[in-house]
Amino acid sequence: MVKTRGPYARTETRRREIAEATLAIVTERGHKAVTALEVAEKAGLSEPGVLYHFPTKESLLIAALELFDDLEIDPLENGGAYAEAGRQAHDGVRRTNFVRLYSEMSGEAPNPQHPAHDFFRQRWERSNAVLADDLRRLRDAGLVQPDLDLDATARRIHAAWEGLQLQWLVSPKFDIRADLEQVMSSLTGLDPAQAARLLARAQGARISVT
Amino acid sequence: MVKTRGPYARTETRRREIAEATLAIVTERGHKAVTALEVAEKAGLSEPGVLYHFPTKESLLIAALELFDDLEIDPLENGGAYAEAGRQAHDGVRRTNFVRLYSEMSGEAPNPQHPAHDFFRQRWERSNAVLADDLRRLRDAGLVQPDLDLDATARRIHAAWEGLQLQWLVSPKFDIRADLEQVMSSLTGLDPAQAARLLARAQGARISVT
Numbered sequence: 566m567v568k569t570r571g572p573y574a575r576t577e578t579r580r581r582e583i584a585e586a587t588l589a590i591v592t593e594r595g596h597k598a599v600t601a602l603e604v605a606e607k608a609g610l611s612e613p614g615v616l617y618h619f620p621t622k623e624s625l626l627i628a629a630l631e632l633f634d635d636l637e638i639d640p641l642e643n644g645g646a647y648a649e650a651g652r653q654a655h656d657g658v659r660r661t662n663f664v665r666l667y668s669e670m671s672g673e674a675p676n677p678q679h680p681a682h683d684f685f686r687q688r689w690e691r692s693n694a695v696l697a698d699d700l701r702r703l704r705d706a707g708l709v710q711p712d713l714d715l716d717a718t719a720r721r722i723h724a725a726w727e728g729l730q731l732q733w734l735v736s737p738k739f740d741i742r743a744d745l746e747q748v749m750s751s752l753t754g755l756d757p758a759q760a761a762r763l764l765a766r767a768q769g770a771r772i773s774v775t
Numbered sequence: 776m777v778k779t780r781g782p783y784a785r786t787e788t789r790r791r792e793i794a795e796a797t798l799a800i801v802t803e804r805g806h807k808a809v810t811a812l813e814v815a816e817k818a819g820l821s822e823p824g825v826l827y828h829f830p831t832k833e834s835l836l837i838a839a840l841e842l843f844d845d846l847e848i849d850p851l852e853n854g855g856a857y858a859e860a861g862r863q864a865h866d867g868v869r870r871t872n873f874v875r876l877y878s879e880m881s882g883e884a885p886n887p888q889h890p891a892h893d894f895f896r897q898r899w900e901r902s903n904a905v906l907a908d909d910l911r912r913l914r915d916a917g918l919v920q921p922d923l924d925l926d927a928t929a930r931r932i933h934a935a936w937e938g939l940q941l942q943w944l945v946s947p948k949f950d951i952r953a954d955l956e957q958v959m960s961s962l963t964g965l966d967p968a969q970a971a972r973l974l975a976r977a978q979g980a981r982i983s984v985t
Binding site for chain 2: 664665668669670671672673674675676682685686689690717720721723724725726727728729731732734735736739744747748751752
Protein backbone atom coordinates (compact mmCIF):
# COMPACT_ATOMS: atom_id res chain seq x y z
CA MET A 566 0.00 0.00 0.00
CA VAL A 567 1.26 3.51 -0.83
CA LYS A 568 1.89 5.48 2.35
CA THR A 569 0.29 8.91 2.46
CA ARG A 570 1.03 11.76 4.87
CA GLY A 571 -0.91 14.65 6.29
CA PRO A 572 -4.68 15.02 6.78
CA TYR A 573 -5.63 12.23 4.38
CA ALA A 574 -3.45 9.70 6.17
CA ARG A 575 -4.85 10.82 9.54
CA THR A 576 -8.40 10.39 8.24
CA GLU A 577 -7.57 6.90 6.99
CA THR A 578 -6.01 5.96 10.32
CA ARG A 579 -9.02 7.26 12.20
CA ARG A 580 -11.45 5.40 9.93
CA ARG A 581 -9.47 2.21 10.37
CA GLU A 582 -9.56 2.57 14.18
CA ILE A 583 -13.32 3.04 14.06
CA ALA A 584 -13.75 0.01 11.79
CA GLU A 585 -11.60 -2.08 14.15
CA ALA A 586 -13.68 -1.02 17.16
CA THR A 587 -16.91 -1.79 15.29
CA LEU A 588 -15.67 -5.21 14.18
CA ALA A 589 -14.60 -5.97 17.76
CA ILE A 590 -18.09 -5.13 19.08
CA VAL A 591 -19.71 -7.22 16.33
CA THR A 592 -17.47 -10.18 17.14
CA GLU A 593 -17.93 -9.94 20.91
CA ARG A 594 -21.58 -8.99 21.26
CA GLY A 595 -23.23 -9.05 17.82
CA HIS A 596 -24.13 -6.22 15.43
CA LYS A 597 -27.32 -5.30 17.32
CA ALA A 598 -24.99 -3.92 20.03
CA VAL A 599 -23.28 -1.49 17.63
CA THR A 600 -24.03 2.19 18.31
CA ALA A 601 -21.91 5.26 17.60
CA LEU A 602 -21.51 5.73 21.36
CA GLU A 603 -20.32 2.15 21.96
CA VAL A 604 -17.89 2.41 19.06
CA ALA A 605 -16.61 5.78 20.33
CA GLU A 606 -15.91 4.34 23.79
CA LYS A 607 -14.16 1.31 22.33
CA ALA A 608 -12.02 3.44 19.99
CA GLY A 609 -11.26 6.13 22.58
CA LEU A 610 -13.01 8.82 20.53
CA SER A 611 -16.00 11.10 20.98
CA GLU A 612 -19.38 10.10 19.64
CA PRO A 613 -19.44 13.12 17.25
CA GLY A 614 -15.97 12.04 16.11
CA VAL A 615 -17.36 8.64 15.09
CA LEU A 616 -20.43 10.19 13.48
CA TYR A 617 -18.25 12.58 11.49
CA HIS A 618 -16.64 9.62 9.70
CA PHE A 619 -19.62 7.23 9.72
CA PRO A 620 -22.92 9.09 9.95
CA THR A 621 -25.18 6.00 10.09
CA LYS A 622 -25.20 2.61 11.76
CA GLU A 623 -25.25 0.98 8.32
CA SER A 624 -22.03 2.77 7.34
CA LEU A 625 -20.34 1.51 10.54
CA LEU A 626 -21.45 -2.05 9.83
CA ILE A 627 -20.24 -1.85 6.22
CA ALA A 628 -16.87 -0.59 7.51
CA ALA A 629 -16.66 -3.70 9.73
CA LEU A 630 -17.44 -5.95 6.75
CA GLU A 631 -14.80 -4.16 4.64
CA LEU A 632 -12.16 -4.52 7.33
CA PHE A 633 -12.93 -8.22 7.69
CA ASP A 634 -12.46 -8.71 3.95
CA ASP A 635 -9.18 -6.80 3.97
CA LEU A 636 -7.98 -9.23 6.62
CA GLU A 637 -9.38 -12.36 4.88
CA ILE A 638 -9.21 -11.79 1.12
CA ASP A 639 -5.92 -9.85 0.82
CA PRO A 640 -3.70 -12.74 1.96
CA LEU A 641 -5.22 -14.91 -0.80
CA GLU A 642 -4.39 -12.50 -3.63
CA ASN A 643 -1.21 -14.34 -4.47
CA GLY A 644 -2.63 -17.85 -4.46
CA GLY A 645 -4.49 -20.22 -2.18
CA ALA A 646 -8.01 -18.93 -2.88
CA TYR A 647 -9.03 -22.26 -4.44
CA ALA A 648 -7.25 -24.50 -1.94
CA GLU A 649 -8.38 -22.50 1.10
CA ALA A 650 -12.09 -21.97 0.27
CA GLY A 651 -13.32 -25.10 2.06
CA ARG A 652 -11.41 -24.30 5.23
CA GLN A 653 -12.60 -20.68 5.09
CA ALA A 654 -16.20 -21.86 4.71
CA HIS A 655 -15.76 -24.18 7.70
CA ASP A 656 -14.28 -21.42 9.88
CA GLY A 657 -16.63 -18.72 8.58
CA VAL A 658 -19.93 -20.24 9.70
CA ARG A 659 -18.50 -20.69 13.22
CA ARG A 660 -17.96 -16.94 13.65
CA THR A 661 -21.57 -16.68 14.71
CA ASN A 662 -21.88 -12.97 15.41
CA PHE A 663 -19.94 -11.90 12.34
CA VAL A 664 -21.72 -14.23 9.94
CA ARG A 665 -25.14 -13.05 11.16
CA LEU A 666 -24.14 -9.50 10.29
CA TYR A 667 -22.84 -10.69 6.92
CA SER A 668 -26.01 -12.61 6.20
CA GLU A 669 -28.36 -9.80 7.20
CA MET A 670 -26.45 -7.25 5.12
CA SER A 671 -26.21 -9.52 2.08
CA GLY A 672 -29.98 -9.97 2.26
CA GLU A 673 -30.30 -6.17 1.90
CA ALA A 674 -27.88 -6.08 -1.04
CA PRO A 675 -30.55 -6.46 -3.78
CA ASN A 676 -32.03 -3.12 -2.67
CA PRO A 677 -30.15 -0.44 -4.69
CA GLN A 678 -31.01 2.17 -2.04
CA HIS A 679 -29.18 0.28 0.71
CA PRO A 680 -25.42 0.84 1.26
CA ALA A 681 -24.99 -2.96 1.26
CA HIS A 682 -25.76 -2.90 -2.49
CA ASP A 683 -22.49 -1.26 -3.54
CA PHE A 684 -20.48 -3.05 -0.91
CA PHE A 685 -21.55 -6.51 -2.06
CA ARG A 686 -21.28 -5.64 -5.74
CA GLN A 687 -17.64 -4.66 -5.22
CA ARG A 688 -17.01 -7.51 -2.78
CA TRP A 689 -18.19 -10.22 -5.15
CA GLU A 690 -16.34 -8.65 -8.08
CA ARG A 691 -13.17 -8.66 -6.01
CA SER A 692 -13.48 -12.12 -4.51
CA ASN A 693 -14.54 -13.60 -7.86
CA ALA A 694 -11.49 -11.95 -9.49
CA VAL A 695 -9.12 -13.31 -6.82
CA LEU A 696 -10.50 -16.83 -7.25
CA ALA A 697 -10.46 -16.58 -11.06
CA ASP A 698 -6.78 -15.55 -10.86
CA ASP A 699 -6.06 -18.59 -8.75
CA LEU A 700 -7.88 -20.83 -11.21
CA ARG A 701 -5.72 -19.27 -13.95
CA ARG A 702 -2.60 -20.41 -12.08
CA LEU A 703 -4.04 -23.92 -11.85
CA ARG A 704 -4.94 -23.87 -15.54
CA ASP A 705 -1.49 -22.64 -16.53
CA ALA A 706 -0.03 -25.50 -14.51
CA GLY A 707 -2.21 -27.91 -16.49
CA LEU A 708 -4.28 -28.93 -13.47
CA VAL A 709 -7.67 -27.89 -14.87
CA GLN A 710 -9.05 -28.02 -18.41
CA PRO A 711 -7.68 -25.28 -20.69
CA ASP A 712 -11.18 -24.25 -21.80
CA LEU A 713 -12.57 -23.78 -18.26
CA ASP A 714 -14.46 -20.47 -18.03
CA LEU A 715 -12.48 -18.98 -15.14
CA ASP A 716 -14.75 -16.04 -14.30
CA ALA A 717 -17.96 -18.04 -14.50
CA THR A 718 -16.47 -20.87 -12.44
CA ALA A 719 -15.34 -18.44 -9.73
CA ARG A 720 -18.83 -16.92 -9.64
CA ARG A 721 -20.49 -20.33 -9.38
CA ILE A 722 -18.17 -21.47 -6.60
CA HIS A 723 -18.87 -18.33 -4.57
CA ALA A 724 -22.59 -18.71 -5.24
CA ALA A 725 -22.57 -22.27 -3.87
CA TRP A 726 -20.54 -21.06 -0.89
CA GLU A 727 -23.08 -18.31 -0.07
CA GLY A 728 -26.01 -20.69 -0.38
CA LEU A 729 -24.39 -23.49 1.61
CA GLN A 730 -23.48 -21.00 4.32
CA LEU A 731 -27.07 -19.84 4.56
CA GLN A 732 -28.46 -23.39 4.75
CA TRP A 733 -25.81 -24.40 7.30
CA LEU A 734 -26.56 -21.41 9.53
CA VAL A 735 -30.22 -22.43 9.61
CA SER A 736 -29.65 -26.17 9.85
CA PRO A 737 -26.03 -27.23 10.54
CA LYS A 738 -26.59 -30.85 9.62
CA PHE A 739 -23.85 -31.26 7.02
CA ASP A 740 -20.12 -30.70 6.58
CA ILE A 741 -19.95 -27.38 4.76
CA ARG A 742 -16.30 -27.85 3.83
CA ALA A 743 -16.95 -31.25 2.25
CA ASP A 744 -20.00 -29.91 0.43
CA LEU A 745 -18.24 -26.87 -0.98
CA GLU A 746 -15.18 -28.88 -2.02
CA GLN A 747 -17.44 -31.40 -3.74
CA VAL A 748 -19.09 -28.60 -5.73
CA MET A 749 -15.66 -27.18 -6.61
CA SER A 750 -14.34 -30.57 -7.73
CA SER A 751 -17.43 -31.07 -9.91
CA LEU A 752 -17.05 -27.65 -11.52
CA THR A 753 -13.31 -27.84 -12.23
CA GLY A 754 -12.37 -31.52 -12.13
CA LEU A 755 -9.74 -30.68 -9.50
CA ASP A 756 -10.02 -31.61 -5.81
CA PRO A 757 -9.25 -28.41 -3.83
CA ALA A 758 -7.51 -30.45 -1.13
CA GLN A 759 -5.00 -31.54 -3.76
CA ALA A 760 -4.76 -28.19 -5.54
CA ALA A 761 -2.11 -26.57 -3.34
CA ARG A 762 0.06 -29.69 -3.34
CA LEU A 763 -0.18 -30.25 -7.09
CA LEU A 764 0.43 -26.58 -7.82
CA ALA A 765 3.58 -26.56 -5.66
CA ARG A 766 4.78 -29.73 -7.40
CA ALA A 767 4.00 -28.36 -10.89
CA GLN A 768 5.80 -25.11 -10.14
CA GLY A 769 8.71 -26.99 -8.63
CA ALA A 770 8.91 -29.21 -11.72
CA ARG A 771 8.85 -26.18 -13.98
CA ILE A 772 11.67 -24.56 -12.02
CA SER A 773 13.76 -27.73 -12.16
CA VAL A 774 13.14 -28.13 -15.92
CA THR A 775 13.97 -24.56 -16.97
CA MET B 776 -55.79 -31.89 0.63
CA VAL B 777 -58.29 -33.10 3.24
CA LYS B 778 -61.28 -30.76 3.41
CA THR B 779 -62.21 -29.64 6.91
CA ARG B 780 -65.44 -28.01 8.06
CA GLY B 781 -66.42 -25.63 10.80
CA PRO B 782 -64.30 -23.04 12.63
CA TYR B 783 -60.97 -24.56 11.63
CA ALA B 784 -61.84 -24.43 7.92
CA ARG B 785 -63.05 -20.83 8.29
CA THR B 786 -59.82 -19.88 10.03
CA GLU B 787 -57.79 -21.47 7.24
CA THR B 788 -59.84 -19.66 4.60
CA ARG B 789 -59.39 -16.35 6.37
CA ARG B 790 -55.63 -16.88 6.78
CA ARG B 791 -55.35 -17.75 3.10
CA GLU B 792 -57.22 -14.58 2.09
CA ILE B 793 -54.91 -12.49 4.25
CA ALA B 794 -51.84 -14.20 2.78
CA GLU B 795 -53.17 -13.56 -0.74
CA ALA B 796 -53.73 -9.87 0.01
CA THR B 797 -50.25 -9.56 1.51
CA LEU B 798 -48.60 -11.29 -1.44
CA ALA B 799 -50.52 -8.99 -3.82
CA ILE B 800 -49.24 -5.89 -2.01
CA VAL B 801 -45.69 -7.24 -2.00
CA THR B 802 -45.87 -7.96 -5.72
CA GLU B 803 -47.41 -4.61 -6.65
CA ARG B 804 -45.63 -2.20 -4.31
CA GLY B 805 -42.94 -4.07 -2.40
CA HIS B 806 -42.85 -5.41 1.15
CA LYS B 807 -42.08 -2.01 2.71
CA ALA B 808 -45.69 -1.11 1.81
CA VAL B 809 -47.17 -3.98 3.85
CA THR B 810 -49.09 -2.89 6.97
CA ALA B 811 -51.97 -4.61 8.75
CA LEU B 812 -54.24 -1.75 7.63
CA GLU B 813 -53.24 -2.05 3.94
CA VAL B 814 -53.73 -5.81 4.07
CA ALA B 815 -57.11 -5.40 5.78
CA GLU B 816 -58.32 -3.02 3.06
CA LYS B 817 -57.09 -5.31 0.31
CA ALA B 818 -58.72 -8.39 1.87
CA GLY B 819 -61.97 -6.64 2.82
CA LEU B 820 -61.40 -7.22 6.54
CA SER B 821 -60.91 -5.07 9.60
CA GLU B 822 -57.41 -4.25 10.82
CA PRO B 823 -58.04 -6.09 14.13
CA GLY B 824 -59.23 -9.05 12.06
CA VAL B 825 -55.86 -9.17 10.30
CA LEU B 826 -53.94 -8.67 13.54
CA TYR B 827 -55.89 -11.49 15.19
CA HIS B 828 -54.47 -13.96 12.66
CA PHE B 829 -51.09 -12.28 12.08
CA PRO B 830 -50.01 -10.15 15.04
CA THR B 831 -46.78 -8.83 13.49
CA LYS B 832 -45.56 -7.54 10.15
CA GLU B 833 -43.02 -10.38 10.05
CA SER B 834 -45.79 -12.97 10.38
CA LEU B 835 -47.66 -11.37 7.45
CA LEU B 836 -44.52 -11.42 5.31
CA ILE B 837 -43.81 -15.05 6.20
CA ALA B 838 -47.40 -15.90 5.21
CA ALA B 839 -46.77 -14.30 1.80
CA LEU B 840 -43.59 -16.35 1.36
CA GLU B 841 -45.43 -19.55 2.37
CA LEU B 842 -48.25 -18.87 -0.08
CA PHE B 843 -45.77 -18.25 -2.88
CA ASP B 844 -44.09 -21.59 -2.17
CA ASP B 845 -47.42 -23.42 -2.11
CA LEU B 846 -48.06 -22.01 -5.58
CA GLU B 847 -44.52 -22.72 -6.88
CA ILE B 848 -43.24 -25.88 -5.18
CA ASP B 849 -46.46 -27.96 -4.99
CA PRO B 850 -46.80 -28.39 -8.77
CA LEU B 851 -43.26 -29.83 -8.88
CA GLU B 852 -43.89 -32.54 -6.30
CA ASN B 853 -44.62 -35.12 -8.98
CA GLY B 854 -41.64 -34.37 -11.19
CA GLY B 855 -40.07 -31.51 -13.07
CA ALA B 856 -38.11 -30.00 -10.17
CA TYR B 857 -34.79 -30.78 -11.86
CA ALA B 858 -35.85 -29.84 -15.38
CA GLU B 859 -37.61 -26.64 -14.30
CA ALA B 860 -35.03 -25.17 -11.88
CA GLY B 861 -33.22 -23.09 -14.51
CA ARG B 862 -36.43 -21.57 -15.83
CA GLN B 863 -37.62 -20.89 -12.28
CA ALA B 864 -34.33 -19.16 -11.46
CA HIS B 865 -34.67 -17.04 -14.61
CA ASP B 866 -38.24 -16.04 -13.80
CA GLY B 867 -37.61 -15.67 -10.07
CA VAL B 868 -35.02 -12.90 -10.21
CA ARG B 869 -37.33 -10.86 -12.46
CA ARG B 870 -40.07 -10.71 -9.80
CA THR B 871 -38.23 -7.76 -8.31
CA ASN B 872 -40.48 -6.92 -5.37
CA PHE B 873 -41.02 -10.50 -4.33
CA VAL B 874 -37.38 -11.51 -4.56
CA ARG B 875 -36.30 -8.51 -2.47
CA LEU B 876 -38.62 -9.69 0.28
CA TYR B 877 -37.29 -13.23 -0.09
CA SER B 878 -33.69 -12.04 0.06
CA GLU B 879 -34.18 -9.78 3.08
CA MET B 880 -35.99 -12.51 5.01
CA SER B 881 -33.45 -15.21 4.10
CA GLY B 882 -30.74 -12.88 5.41
CA GLU B 883 -32.54 -12.89 8.78
CA ALA B 884 -32.89 -16.68 8.79
CA PRO B 885 -29.62 -17.39 10.65
CA ASN B 886 -31.03 -15.54 13.68
CA PRO B 887 -32.93 -18.20 15.72
CA GLN B 888 -35.08 -15.47 17.32
CA HIS B 889 -36.48 -14.34 13.96
CA PRO B 890 -39.59 -16.05 12.50
CA ALA B 891 -37.68 -16.40 9.21
CA HIS B 892 -35.49 -19.01 10.93
CA ASP B 893 -38.16 -21.71 11.15
CA PHE B 894 -39.70 -20.77 7.82
CA PHE B 895 -36.44 -21.19 5.89
CA ARG B 896 -35.45 -24.33 7.79
CA GLN B 897 -38.72 -25.96 6.72
CA ARG B 898 -38.62 -24.43 3.25
CA TRP B 899 -35.16 -25.76 2.42
CA GLU B 900 -35.99 -29.17 3.89
CA ARG B 901 -39.08 -29.30 1.70
CA SER B 902 -37.57 -28.01 -1.53
CA ASN B 903 -34.46 -30.18 -1.07
CA ALA B 904 -36.74 -33.21 -0.55
CA VAL B 905 -38.78 -32.42 -3.68
CA LEU B 906 -35.62 -32.08 -5.77
CA ALA B 907 -34.05 -35.22 -4.25
CA ASP B 908 -37.24 -37.14 -5.16
CA ASP B 909 -36.94 -35.92 -8.70
CA LEU B 910 -33.28 -36.94 -8.84
CA ARG B 911 -34.39 -40.38 -7.58
CA ARG B 912 -36.70 -40.68 -10.59
CA LEU B 913 -33.82 -39.76 -12.88
CA ARG B 914 -31.56 -42.25 -11.13
CA ASP B 915 -34.16 -45.03 -11.36
CA ALA B 916 -34.43 -44.30 -15.08
CA GLY B 917 -30.65 -44.74 -15.36
CA LEU B 918 -30.06 -41.09 -16.30
CA VAL B 919 -27.71 -40.25 -13.42
CA GLN B 920 -25.09 -42.36 -11.64
CA PRO B 921 -26.56 -44.95 -9.24
CA ASP B 922 -24.26 -43.80 -6.41
CA LEU B 923 -25.18 -40.11 -6.64
CA ASP B 924 -25.93 -38.73 -3.14
CA LEU B 925 -29.44 -37.45 -3.84
CA ASP B 926 -29.99 -35.37 -0.70
CA ALA B 927 -26.56 -33.75 -0.80
CA THR B 928 -26.89 -33.00 -4.52
CA ALA B 929 -30.28 -31.36 -4.00
CA ARG B 930 -28.84 -29.24 -1.18
CA ARG B 931 -25.86 -28.17 -3.31
CA ILE B 932 -28.06 -27.26 -6.27
CA HIS B 933 -30.31 -25.12 -4.10
CA ALA B 934 -27.27 -23.53 -2.48
CA ALA B 935 -25.86 -22.53 -5.87
CA TRP B 936 -29.29 -21.22 -6.86
CA GLU B 937 -29.54 -19.01 -3.74
CA GLY B 938 -26.05 -17.64 -4.24
CA LEU B 939 -26.43 -17.03 -7.97
CA GLN B 940 -29.72 -15.26 -7.31
CA LEU B 941 -28.08 -12.96 -4.79
CA GLN B 942 -25.18 -12.11 -7.13
CA TRP B 943 -27.55 -11.59 -10.06
CA LEU B 944 -29.78 -9.24 -8.07
CA VAL B 945 -26.76 -7.10 -7.24
CA SER B 946 -25.10 -7.33 -10.64
CA PRO B 947 -27.25 -8.89 -13.40
CA LYS B 948 -24.36 -9.43 -15.79
CA PHE B 949 -24.79 -13.15 -16.45
CA ASP B 950 -27.44 -15.63 -17.56
CA ILE B 951 -28.63 -17.13 -14.28
CA ARG B 952 -30.41 -19.99 -16.02
CA ALA B 953 -27.29 -21.01 -17.93
CA ASP B 954 -25.16 -20.71 -14.80
CA LEU B 955 -27.46 -22.78 -12.63
CA GLU B 956 -27.90 -25.44 -15.30
CA GLN B 957 -24.13 -25.65 -15.73
CA VAL B 958 -23.72 -26.22 -11.98
CA MET B 959 -26.47 -28.87 -12.10
CA SER B 960 -24.89 -30.66 -15.06
CA SER B 961 -21.52 -30.66 -13.30
CA LEU B 962 -23.01 -32.11 -10.11
CA THR B 963 -25.10 -34.84 -11.72
CA GLY B 964 -23.68 -35.42 -15.20
CA LEU B 965 -27.15 -34.76 -16.64
CA ASP B 966 -28.10 -31.61 -18.57
CA PRO B 967 -31.37 -30.34 -17.01
CA ALA B 968 -32.61 -29.19 -20.41
CA GLN B 969 -32.49 -32.83 -21.52
CA ALA B 970 -33.77 -34.32 -18.28
CA ALA B 971 -37.50 -34.00 -18.93
CA ARG B 972 -37.17 -35.34 -22.48
CA LEU B 973 -34.97 -38.27 -21.50
CA LEU B 974 -37.18 -39.13 -18.54
CA ALA B 975 -40.30 -39.17 -20.69
CA ARG B 976 -38.51 -41.37 -23.23
CA ALA B 977 -37.18 -43.73 -20.52
CA GLN B 978 -40.61 -44.06 -18.95
CA GLY B 979 -42.21 -44.58 -22.35
CA ALA B 980 -39.66 -47.29 -23.14
CA ARG B 981 -40.36 -49.00 -19.84
CA ILE B 982 -44.11 -48.94 -20.44
CA SER B 983 -43.72 -50.36 -23.96
CA VAL B 984 -41.41 -53.13 -22.68
CA THR B 985 -43.53 -54.35 -19.78
